[in-house]
Amino acid sequence: MQIIHTINELNTWRKQQQIAFVPTMGNLHAGHLALVKAAKEHAEHVVVSIFVNPLQFGQGEDYSSYPRTLQEDADKLIECGVDVLFAPDVKELYPHTNQDYCVEPPALQHELCGRFRPGHFRGVATVVLKLFNIVRPDFACFGKKDYQQLAIIQGMVADLNVPVTIIPVDTGRDIDGLALSSRNGYLSPQERVIAPQLYQMLCWVRDELIAGRRDFASLQTDAMMKLNQQGWQTDYIEIRDAKTLEKANENHHDIVILAASRLSNTRLIDNLEVHI
Amino acid sequence: MQIIHTINELNTWRKQQQIAFVPTMGNLHAGHLALVKAAKEHAEHVVVSIFVNPLQFGQGEDYSSYPRTLQEDADKLIECGVDVLFAPDVKELYPHTNQDYCVEPPALQHELCGRFRPGHFRGVATVVLKLFNIVRPDFACFGKKDYQQLAIIQGMVADLNVPVTIIPVDTGRDIDGLALSSRNGYLSPQERVIAPQLYQMLCWVRDELIAGRRDFASLQTDAMMKLNQQGWQTDYIEIRDAKTLEKANENHHDIVILAASRLSNTRLIDNLEVHI
Numbered sequence: 001m002q003i004i005h006t007i008n009e010l011n012t013w014r015k016q017q018q019i020a021f022v023p024t025m026g027n028l029h030a031g032h033l034a035l036v037k038a039a040k041e042h043a044e045h046v047v048v049s050i051f052v053n054p055l056q057f058g059q060g061e062d063y064s065s066y067p068r069t070l071q072e073d074a075d076k077l078i079e080c081g082v083d084v085l086f087a088p089d090v091k092e093l094y095p096h097t098n099q100d101y102c103v104e105p106p107a108l109q110h111e112l113c114g115r116f117r118p119g120h121f122r123g124v125a126t127v128v129l130k131l132f133n134i135v136r137p138d139f140a141c142f143g144k145k146d147y148q149q150l151a152i153i154q155g156m157v158a159d160l161n162v163p164v165t166i167i168p169v170d171t172g173r174d175i176d177g178l179a180l181s182s183r184n185g186y187l188s189p190q191e192r193v194i195a196p197q198l199y200q201m202l203c204w205v206r207d208e209l210i211a212g213r214r215d216f217a218s219l220q221t222d223a224m225m226k227l228n229q230q231g232w233q234t235d236y237i238e239i240r241d242a243k244t245l246e247k248a249n250e251n252h253h254d255i256v257i258l259a260a261s262r263l264s265n266t267r268l269i270d271n272l273e274v275h276i
Numbered sequence: 277m278q279i280i281h282t283i284n285e286l287n288t289w290r291k292q293q294q295i296a297f298v299p300t301m302g303n304l305h306a307g308h309l310a311l312v313k314a315a316k317e318h319a320e321h322v323v324v325s326i327f328v329n330p331l332q333f334g335q336g337e338d339y340s341s342y343p344r345t346l347q348e349d350a351d352k353l354i355e356c357g358v359d360v361l362f363a364p365d366v367k368e369l370y371p372h373t374n375q376d377y378c379v380e381p382p383a384l385q386h387e388l389c390g391r392f393r394p395g396h397f398r399g400v401a402t403v404v405l406k407l408f409n410i411v412r413p414d415f416a417c418f419g420k421k422d423y424q425q426l427a428i429i430q431g432m433v434a435d436l437n438v439p440v441t442i443i444p445v446d447t448g449r450d451i452d453g454l455a456l457s458s459r460n461g462y463l464s465p466q467e468r469v470i471a472p473q474l475y476q477m478l479c480w481v482r483d484e485l486i487a488g489r490r491d492f493a494s495l496q497t498d499a500m501m502k503l504n505q506q507g508w509q510t511d512y513i514e515i516r517d518a519k520t521l522e523k524a525n526e527n528h529h530d531i532v533i534l535a536a537s538r539l540s541n542t543r544l545i546d547n548l549e550v551h552i
Contacts, residue, residue: 001354003361006368007410010360078277084286085279092282093437100382101401101435106374125377126436133437134283136412159377160402161369161409 007161018043020167021137023128026050026087027067028076031172031180035141036080038169042139048077049086049131055099056123067182086135093130102126103160105152108245112148113260113269116235124149125156132164140164145171145179147258147271151245171270173199179270186266194230195268198261201227202272205237205257209276214250227261235260235267242273283437294319296443297413299404302326302363303343304352307448307456311417312356314445318415324353325362325407331375332399343458362411369406378402379436381428384521388424389536389545392511400425401432408440416440421447421455423534423547427521447546449475455546462542470506471544474537477503478548481513481533485552490526503537511536511543518549 004010020039024032028050039046050073057063070087077085102122108114109121132140142150154166172180177199178192187195205223213219216239223237240247242254258271280286296315300308304326315322326349333339346363353361378398384390385397408416418426430442448456453475454468463471481499489495492515499513516523518530534547 001358082277101432102380104378104380106376130437133439156377161406
């Protein structure tokens with residue numbers, strides 16, 4: 001009998017599978033395909049899931065109207081050489097009326113997007129854990145576009161010893177800078193023209209920081225006012241520590257600027273990392 | 277590329293490991309060894325963990341005095357033919373000061389033992405999930421002695437799609453009926469003599485139920501008063517549905533009688549299933 005005292009030793013004793021996993025809500029665009037590409041670089045087998053998760057949508061959000069395009073998505077994934085597309089229906093993941101046992105993330109779940117989407121990150125963490133338990137991948141790829149989601153999943157994986165290595169993948173952007181998102185499809189042609197203003201505002205904040213501005217609170221307010229003057233309704237623009245997502249102060253050097261803002265009914269999010 | 281819509285199909289596609297797991301807090305007695313025996317019947321490889329989990333102990337409980345007997349435990353497990361003993365220290369499972377991400381069980385966590393041990397079942401569910409993520413077993417054996425714990429772990433596993441089959445194992449008892457427990461070691465010789473009264477009281481309730489009594493509330497009160505008259509301080513004696521642990525009524529036929537009671541500072545629990 002071996003007596004093992006560390007998790008590392010136990011992992012060595014155990015056989016490793018080699019699967020990389022890309023959980024998505026479907027309606028795949030080039031940003032998702034970049035995740036698949038990253039997955040293929042990390043493991044022999046790639047599993048992609050498509051599941052629009054009711055648990056992470058709030059009342060009045062776009063759960064029922066969220067675009068569902070399984071056939072087109074499958075065609076794209078075949079072309080990318082994916083091994084398995086896992087596309088469960090809601091009853092397969094939630095056979096009972098309730099999800100009784102949830103992953104409860106720490107206070108960060110109530111900040112930034114969590115302030116405007118109560119319960120969202122509990123729903124995300126719970127469904128990601130469920131999908132990890134079902135697929136049992138070694139690697140899982142997440143886009144930096146959903147920066148807070150990525151931070152919460154990285155925290156969950158570390159804290160609950162989930163045997164999955166998280167691979168962050170850079171945000172895909174259109175040629176005018178707009179971050180790729182399935183929700184871009186909600187924009188009218190006129191809105192699509194001004195949508196890159198969100199990314200441009202993040203770049204302005206980055207440039208102000210690089211130029212030496214350190215009055216973070218008023219810089220945030222300035223950016224929010226500028227954006228709202230252009231016709232946006234802004235939930236937040238915040239300057240945070242890139243790793244912990246705590247509010248940044250002069251001692252922080254690896255920064256992320258995060259924003260969520262609405263053009264009529266379409267809520268867009270984006271973020272930008274900067275070293276100062 | 278395969279398109280898979282159900283969890284079962286996905287499990288078939290994936291390779292299965294064959295490991296059975298017995299999580300314990302050590303100080304092993306015949307009850308634990310029965311769990312190891314059950315584990316060996318279910319899988320080729322058996323992993324046992326020994327970890328006294330601070331997260332499931334409340335303030336004023338016996339975390340620091342809980343018996344730690346690693347060498348004797350290892351000797352017993354070698355004799356049973358266990359493959360791996362996983363005995364992490366506290367820093368290995370909780371490297372940070374806090375466990376930030378927890379499994380939050382439903383309302384049952386606040387009933388029965390949960391009423392007297394706030395946070396206990398959140399701590400149990402969380403550490404069991406962590407251990408499952410570390411060991412990644414196919415099977416895990418739990419004693420029916422901790423009946424509510426077993427119910428909560430079964431609920432968690434089903435609800436979070438944890439890829440582990442839970443094997444319930446009957447409570448081991450001394451010849452006089454006392455349920456085997458590491459906490460029996462806290463009893464003075466005089467207390468040890470009267471300790472089987474707890475099990476005897478469960479048997480009395482069972483016999484009353486079999487004889488046709490259906491006034492559950494007053495039956496519970498009668499049993500509690502009788503036990504307290506014998507010098508016990510009883511937290512609860514309750515009649516519940518054996519599967520859901522909801523309060524039993526005349527429509528329930530598979531019943532479990534659960535009790536927790538104290539002899540001076542030693543808190544003992546026990547339970548008895550009955551079909552009526």
